[in-house]
Amino acid sequence: MTSLRAHHVGITVQDLDRTLEFYRDVLGLSVLDTFSVSGDAFSTAVDVPNATGRFAHLDGGDVRVELVEYDPEGESLPDASLNRPGAAHLGLSVDDVDAVVDQFPPHVETLSEPQITESGTRIAFVRDPEGNLVELLEA
CATH class of the missing domain: 3.10.180.10 (2,3-Dihydroxybiphenyl 1,2-Dioxygenase, domain 1)
Incomplete structure (x- = not known):
């Protein structure tokens, strides 16, 4: 069996620039890379028709923190409370x-x-x- 290791933790955001500013300037995480991804393979992989993603990868020490902004944007999840099943x-x-x-x-x-x-x-x-x-x- 292939050995698994954590690569990144992903957070989907509405405004990549504003959220990146928080993680970089307030929390002090270094930006490793920024890039965009689109095309049929990406849309199929994320199961979002005609999807484009803008990404920022940040240095979280042993794991990358990935911020991603999607176009088209989906509906927001309910309020993030820690005691909800599926909360992250x-x-x-x-x-x-x-x-x-x-x-x-x-x-x-x-x-x-x-x-x-x-x-x-x-x-x-x-x-x-x-x-x-x-x-x-x-x-």
């Missing part, structure tokens, strides 16, 4: 959650102040400009 979030390890959160501009939405869980992990959840959840944790 991006977890990013940081050295000091409090220091990262303290440096956020005022417009960055946090779910709460940093917390220490029963397992002893310090965490904070924030939303990117499109409402996607990002967990910051001291792993």
Whole structure:
């Protein structure tokens, strides 16, 4: 059997430029590549007729963070709450959650102040400009 390894985590967004600015400028992830993909093979693979995707790949350490904006755009998912089956979030390890959160501009939405869980992990959840959840944790 072929060995599997994580390559990327993908997040579909409405506005690639605005969301990329958050992940790059607020969270500090480096941009590895930006590109577009279209054509019959892409449309068939993603099961979206006549699809075009604009992509940004960011350096998430051991895994890439892929932001993708589709044309045509689909309908938005319901509000992202962590306790919904199928809910997703991006977890990013940081050295000091409090220091990262303290440096956020005022417009960055946090779910709460940093917390220490029963397992002893310090965490904070924030939303990117499109409402996607990002967990910051001291792993």
